[in-house]
Amino acid sequence: MWEAISLSGMAEIRLAEIINDNSWDLRDSLAKAVRQVMGRSADFDEHDLYQAFEDAVRWRFRTWIPVDDGHVKVTLEEPS
Numbered sequence: 001m002w003e004a005i006s007l008s009g010m011a012e013i014r015l016a017e018i019i020n021d022n023s024w025d026l027r028d029s030l031a032k033a034v035r036q037v038m039g040r041s042a043d044f045d046e047h048d049l050y051q052a053f054e055d056a057v058r059w060r061f062r063t064w065i066p067v068d069d070g071h072v073k074v075t076l077e078e079p080s
Contacts, residue, residue, distance in 0.1 A: 011072040012064040019057055023050070 019026055027050040034049065035042050 009069055010066045011069045012066055013072065014064055015061040016054075016058045019054060023054070026050070026053075 027046060030050055030053055031044075031046040034044065
């Protein structure tokens with residue numbers, strides 16, 4: 001059984017790792033957003049676009065970044 005706990009104050013996340021863990025979905029979403037803004041005929045390499053995006057995020061958010069605890073849900077496994 002999983003239990004949700006509430007934090008108080010600020011939490012910290014590693015945004016670059018979160019992006020890396022969700023790379024397939026984020027790459028698809030980023031490509032769809034570019035096509036929505038630039039038009040369906042926008043010609044770009046989705047992999048290169050995503051790689052540039054990931055590199056920019058890694059450069060900007062190199063360490064743990066503070067976020068309001070309301071943006072984090074922590075679940076812990078109940079001991080057996």
